[in-house]
Amino acid sequence: PNTQYEQLRRRIFTNAQEFWYFVHSGLVELQKKTKDVSPDVSESLSYMISTGFEHKRSLVRDIAQIAEVDGYSIWREKESNDLSNLVQERFAYLQNPPDCATAKKLVCNLNKGCGYGCQLHHAVYCFMVAYGTKRTMILKSKGWRYHTGGWEEIFKPVSESCTAPNGASISNWPGNPETQVINLPIIDSLSPRPPFLPLAVPEDLAPRLTRLHGDPIVWWIGQILKYLLRPQDKTQSIIQETMTKMGFQRPIVGVHVRRTDKVGTEASFHSIEEYMTIVEEYYNQMELNETVKKRRIYLATDEPRVIQEARTKYPHYEILGDPSISKTAAISTRYSDSSLFGIVFDIHMLSMSDYLVCTFSSQVCRVAYEIMQNYYPDASARFRSLDDVYYYGGQNAHNVVAVLAHEPKRAGEMSINVGDSIGIAGNHWNGLSKGMNARTNQIALFPGFKVKNKIETAKFPTYSEANS
Numbered sequence: 218p219n220t221q222y223e224q225l226r227r228r229i230f231t232n233a234q235e236f237w238y239f240v241h242s243g244l245v246e247l248q249k250k251t252k253d254v255s256p257d258v259s260e261s262l263s264y265m266i267s268t269g270f271e272h273k274r275s276l277v278r279d280i281a282q283i284a285e286v287d288g289y290s291i292w293r294e295k296e297s298n299d300l301s302n303l304v305q306e307r308f309a310y311l312q313n314p315p316d317c318a319t320a321k322k323l324v325c326n327l328n329k330g331c332g333y334g335c336q337l338h339h340a341v342y343c344f345m346v347a348y349g350t351k352r353t354m355i356l357k358s359k360g361w362r363y364h365t366g367g368w369e370e371i372f373k374p375v376s377e378s379c380t381a382p383n384g385a386s387i388s389n390w391p392g393n394p395e396t397q398v399i400n401l402p403i404i405d406s407l408s409p410r411p412p413f414l415p416l417a418v419p420e421d422l423a424p425r426l427t428r429l430h431g432d433p434i435v436w437w438i439g440q441i442l443k444y445l446l447r448p449q450d451k452t453q454s455i456i457q458e459t460m461t462k463m464g465f466q467r468p469i470v471g472v473h474v475r476r477t478d479k480v481g482t483e484a485s486f487h488s489i490e491e492y493m494t495i496v497e498e499y500y501n502q503m504e505l506n507e508t509v510k511k512r513r514i515y516l517a518t519d520e521p522r523v524i525q526e527a528r529t530k531y532p533h534y535e536i537l538g539d540p541s542i543s544k545t546a547a548i549s550t551r552y553s554d555s556s557l558f559g560i561v562f563d564i565h566m567l568s569m570s571d572y573l574v575c576t577f578s579s580q581v582c583r584v585a586y587e588i589m590q591n592y593y594p595d596a597s598a599r600f601r602s603l604d605d606v607y608y609y610g611g612q613n614a615h616n617v618v619a620v621l622a623h624e625p626k627r628a629g630e631m632s633i634n635v636g637d638s639i640g641i642a643g644n645h646w647n648g649l650s651k652g653m654n655a656r657t658n659q660i661a662l663f664p665g666f667k668v669k670n671k672i673e674t675a676k677f678p679t680y681s682e683a684n685s
């Protein structure tokens with residue numbers, strides 16, 4: 218298929234959803250205003266909402282079906298595998314240099330003072346810089362707050378042959394091309410910043426990724442996680458056993474409810490009902506194509522009470538989840554050897570789900586979403602975040618480009634010319650996004666359908682020697 222066709226297909230899908238977010242939230246708002254004063258208006262609005270949902274489901278189903286009947290699904294599978302094999306070969310090549318004694322290295326200390334998701338993202342960032350500078354990444358992890366014995370007891374070592382952080386010359390970032398070993402700081406204090414940071418994908422892969430995938434940077438991060446998180450056999454078998462015991466089955470929606478220390482500091486509180494409303498609609502949509510014998514979710518949370526609350530309030534759902542995992546996930550017990558399995562398992566289950574409902578303010582859910590990309594040619598639309606749009610901590614500006622002009626119709630709306638570049642601050646999931654127009658410096662709301670994503674690229678090495 219040509220790129221334009223694939224992009225159009227995805228765009229129509231996204232904008233059918235955005236259209237309904239817009240209309241639905243407007244109708245709900247009106248309904249609140251008229252409920253007590255005008256019962257018949259309120260009744261009409263209910264009718265419009267429920268019939269509107271049916272319109273939306275039918276549209277979304279038909280659009281999704283286009284990808285099944287256009288004859289390109291075999292191509293999508295193959296292209297996805299080919300691209301993954303290509304970069305995984307390059308990663309193995311980079312990480313296993315022929316002579317470790319002279320190899321250029323980039324040293325990364327896993328122990329960033331933060332949670333598991335945050336530490337994984339730290340390692341991923343390190344790997345991106347290693348790949349961009351052609352240096353073997355050395356991961357220091359002894360005394361890791363989640364597993365004192367170190368990374369290698371849980372996951373395969375990031376290199377088979379080159380793991381020592383020593384060399385003839387050692388320097389802190391940036392060093393120079395001749396320095397054998399360079400220590401990389403955390404992304405927050407990185408200076409100067411190389412061009413290899415998110416949201417940039419390797420330029421040589423960009424044309425293929427732009428065609429295949431709705432959000433190439435998420436694919437790219439997913440590939441790095443695929444390499445880093447290769448489990449040791451023991452880890453693999455415990456995960457398998459636990460999954461079987463728990464009764465993992467499809468369909469399944471992954472729900473992540475992040476509470477404890479996050480609420481009120483880095484994110485707002487969201488009730489279980491907010492998550493489940495979206496899950497309900499996911500299954501309503503699915504019911505248009507097939508009967509769903511059992512509505513099922515996997516519920517991961519750091520608040521042990523949430524699992525019981527969900528089971529009480531949603532008895533017709535099968536709710537997979539383990540309150541004892543949540544107990545080790547709560548703030549006071551979190552950074553311990555005994556909590557590691559819980560977070561590894563929860564992220565695995567979330568990533569294996571058909572769809573994710575969560576808050577992207579949490580790195581736990583963003584990691585799950587990134588890993589999920591490894592199981593489909595394009596899983597970029599398989600989520601709904603209750604708060605942020607996808608982002609990567611420490612990323613460069615996330616810009617979109619206007620494809621339609623906009624005149625403000627209400628206070629708080631932005632004026633847009635076609636071609637304007639807008640830095641995205643968030644999606645309000647009501648048809649409107651917030652951002653800053655680079656032409657006018659105005660920070661305001663605008664209709665999400667009037668822009669398209671800009672794919673950022675950087676000149677990473679192309680590793681032709683690895684793929685020959």
Ligand code: GDP
Binds near residue numbers: 473547552556559580
């Ligand atoms: P963030 O703070 O939510 O952005 O994510 P981080 O991963 O950086 O830190 C939160 C930490 O809390 C995680 O790494 C876990 O240790 C713990 N945690 C949060 N939510 C869950 C959950 O749903 N399950 C488990 N097992 N642990 C969680």
